[in-house]
Amino acid sequence: xxxxxxxxxxxxxxxxxxxxxxxxxxxxxxxxxxxxxxxxxxxxxxxxxxxxxxxxxxxxxxxxxxxxxxxxxxxxxxxxxxxxxxxxxxxxxxxxxxxxxxxxxxxxxxxxxxxxxxxxxxxxxxxxxxxxxxxxxxxxxxxxxxxxxxxxxxxxxxxxxxxxxxxxxxxxxxxxxxxxxxxxxxxxxxxxxxxxxxxxxxxxxxxxxxxxxxxxxxxxxxxxxxxxxxxxxxxxxxxxxxxxxxxxxxxxxxxxxxxxxxxxxxxxxxxxxxxxxxxxxxxxxxxxxxxxxxxxxxxxxxxxxxxxxxxxxxxxxxxxxxxxxxxxxxxxxxxxxxxxxxxxxxxxxxxxxxxxxxxxxxxxxxxxxxxxxxxxxxxxxxxxxxxxxxxxxxxxxxxxxxxxxxxxxxxxxxxxxxxxxxxxxxxxxxxxxxxxxxxxxxxxxxxxxxxxxxxxxxxxxxxxxxxxxxxxxxxxxxxxxxxxxxxxxxxxxxxxxxxxxxxxxxxxxxxxxxxxxxxxxxxxxxxxxxxxxxxxxxxxxxxxxxxxxxxxxxxx
Amino acid sequence: xxxxxxxxxxxxxxxxxxxxxxxxxxxxxxxxxxxxxxxxxxxxxxxxxxxxxxxxxxxxxxxxxxxxxxxxxxxxxxxxxxxxxxxxxxxxxxxxxxxxx
Numbered sequence: 001x002x003x004x005x006x007x008x009x010x011x012x013x014x015x016x017x018x019x020x021x022x023x024x025x026x027x028x029x030x031x032x033x034x035x036x037x038x039x040x041x042x043x044x045x046x047x048x049x050x051x052x053x054x055x056x057x058x059x060x061x062x063x064x065x066x067x068x069x070x071x072x073x074x075x076x077x078x079x080x081x082x083x084x085x086x087x088x089x090x091x092x093x094x095x096x097x098x099x100x101x102x103x104x105x106x107x108x109x110x111x112x113x114x115x116x117x118x119x120x121x122x123x124x125x126x127x128x129x130x131x132x133x134x135x136x137x138x139x140x141x142x143x144x145x146x147x148x149x150x151x152x153x154x155x156x157x158x159x160x161x162x163x164x165x166x167x168x169x170x171x172x173x174x175x176x177x178x179x180x181x182x183x184x185x186x187x188x189x190x191x192x193x194x195x196x197x198x199x200x201x202x203x204x205x206x207x208x209x210x211x212x213x214x215x216x217x218x219x220x221x222x223x224x225x226x227x228x229x230x231x232x233x234x235x236x237x238x239x240x241x242x243x244x245x246x247x248x249x250x251x252x253x254x255x256x257x258x259x260x261x262x263x264x265x266x267x268x269x270x271x272x273x274x275x276x277x278x279x280x281x282x283x284x285x286x287x288x289x290x291x292x293x294x295x296x297x298x299x300x301x302x303x304x305x306x307x308x309x310x311x312x313x314x315x316x317x318x319x320x321x322x323x324x325x326x327x328x329x330x331x332x333x334x335x336x337x338x339x340x341x342x343x344x345x346x347x348x349x350x351x352x353x354x355x356x357x358x359x360x361x362x363x364x365x366x367x368x369x370x371x372x373x374x375x376x377x378x379x380x381x382x383x384x385x386x387x388x389x390x391x392x393x394x395x396x397x398x399x400x401x402x403x404x405x406x407x408x409x410x411x412x413x414x415x416x417x418x419x420x421x422x423x424x425x426x427x428x429x430x431x432x433x434x435x436x437x438x439x440x441x442x443x444x445x446x447x448x449x450x451x452x453x454x455x456x457x458x459x460x461x462x463x464x465x466x467x468x469x470x471x472x473x474x475x476x477x478x479x480x481x482x483x484x485x486x487x488x489x490x491x492x493x494x495x496x497x498x499x500x501x502x503x504x505x506x507x508x509x510x511x512x513x514x515x516x517x518x519x520x521x522x523x524x525x526x527x528x529x530x531x532x533x534x535x536x537x538x539x540x541x542x543x544x545x546x547x548x549x550x551x552x553x554x555x556x
Numbered sequence: 557x558x559x560x561x562x563x564x565x566x567x568x569x570x571x572x573x574x575x576x577x578x579x580x581x582x583x584x585x586x587x588x589x590x591x592x593x594x595x596x597x598x599x600x601x602x603x604x605x606x607x608x609x610x611x612x613x614x615x616x617x618x619x620x621x622x623x624x625x626x627x628x629x630x631x632x633x634x635x636x637x638x639x640x641x642x643x644x645x646x647x648x649x650x651x652x653x654x655x656x657x
Contacts, residue, residue: 029607050568095645347641418634420639429641481630
């Protein structure tokens with residue numbers, strides 16, 4: 001993985017010193033809240049309902065054991081013993097005192113981490129496929145490009161005061177696990193007919209109150225032109241993006257209002273001015289970054305097949321976990337493991353200090369010291385020898401993180417919602433917990449099959465409800481929480497925005513409604529291999545509306 | 557009726573104006589029954605903000621239930637108690653500890 005060079009170390013240390021001084025001046029009253037607010041946001045510090053919240057960047061979701069152990073240490077020493085992994089592959093702490101944040105940032109800097117650009121109208125943490133570097137189906141590891149973008153975008157003077165925040169995601173496989181079409185810029189690493197690496201470029205995706213699927217504006221951008229082309233996009237956005245209305249300030253609105261053809265023309269025109277200048281990536285630089293992401297030298301471990309076969313016979317729990325949470329690796333003797341942070345009835349994405357430390361140990365012992373945070377709020381061990389899977393499983397059982405539910409209905413994305421968030425209008429987490437408990441039976445979940453359920457506690461859509469196969473949006477209506485259901489959303493290579501199915505449900509009704517939707521699907525699917533999303537696309541909303549609301553129509 | 561709430565500058569903890577200072581629980585917050593009392597609380601809040609004691613100062617609706625002040629809106633109820641999914645955390649944790657003792 002990427003290691004800081006001297007410049008990176010100096011830069012992060014300088015930022016810690018600068019923010020430490022700013023915090024001290026704020027606490028002493030030398031600067032006002034109005035002056036301090038933009039400074040704290042640039043360093044990932046929010047004020048939420050109960051306390052400050054610190055959001056720490058995990059670049060493209062990649063961590064090592066030492067870093068995760070440090071997050072556990074921070075959780076224990078400065079917070080309340082846990083952290084929350086987010087859909088931007090970051091981690092948030094919910095209770096830090098402002099006066100402790102300089103010490104936290106210093107601790108983070110000691111393991112090459114920081115909280116820079118995790119808030120504010122700048123380019124946020126660049127996200128990537130959580131199986132990057134391990135996936136059997138990838139053309140190239142997307143993380144070197146994400147790292148190049150990170151270096152280019154960090155405190156970029158021209159792009160530090162954009163009309164609104166800006167999010168970039170990169171995938172290196174046809175199968176999109178990074179939700180690139182829901183991003184301001186989505187990059188799909190691919191090869192052209194000549195076998196050269198480059199990108200399909202998508203622009204203008206996003207969720208929030210106006211969900212939009214990104215538009216492909218270039219089918220193939222040569223690798224060397226990554227930064228010049230992204231600069232061209234950002235320049236057009238920075239110049240023409242709306243600053244009069246924050247709800248219309250994202251690039252998706254500019255793309256929508258300008259039209260794809262015209263905005264593509266503008267971007268291409270800007271790019272013509274830039275493409276052969278200093279932003280062209282030298283091959284040597286790309287290779288230098290690639291070298292940081294060289295895959296670990298994984299020795300052949302052919303005994304894995306036999307070991308897995310025997311362990312399956314020995315343990316039903318292991319066998320189920322293997323089927324659900326373990327995926328193919330590019331090396332046949334290895335596998336990539338999803339550590340579910342969605343235990344039945346638990347808070348999606350939360351991990352305790354001791355769990356973080358234990359997972360760090362597991363990564364160091366069995367996974368070449370590599371970890372990923374997925375945008376679906378789970379942790380990933382990208383390189384585990386199949387021969388070691390049972391040992392990893394046993395270690396996860398010991399810390400309560402062996403739930404075999406990856407991609408099933410209880411693998412729910414949920415934002416913090418009104419339990420923590422100052423912007424939320426309704427709670428998300430208790431709804432996720434209740435649904436997870438209702439569908440606790442693994443047998444039932446597996447019968448239902450792949451089902452992406454996503455919950456947001458307000459229209460800002462941090463819980464990605466628009467692109468859930470089943471999406472739930474919590475709003476406040478007449479002083480009570482009301483949950484609106486959308487169906488048919490998807491965040492993969494066939495991205496779609498879900499459709500609102502009808503009137504919302506109270507917190508007491510919503511789990512029954514979800515169960516009714518699921519039962520309706522089970523009743524109409526053509527066969528057990530037809531996933532919920534495929535069945536919905538085939539039949540549309542009518543049968544689900546009928547199941548949910550028919551009684552009301554008849555009564556009325 | 558209204559009470560004045562804010563978050564303490566140094567640690568961000570939710571506080572309510574009570575009896576000449578900022579209390580960590582809402583139960584005994586100063587109640588404003590009329591416009592004049594609301595204006596007084598708002599002025600106190602503005603002064604505390606200017607004095608760098610607190611941030612995010614707001615007047616919120618409240619009722620009195622069993623002799624204790626309770627916020628009206630769910631958002632403010634959760635601020636006053638803590639996360640509903642972690643009753644071991646936030647103000648409610650302290651209250652439970654007191655009840656258990």
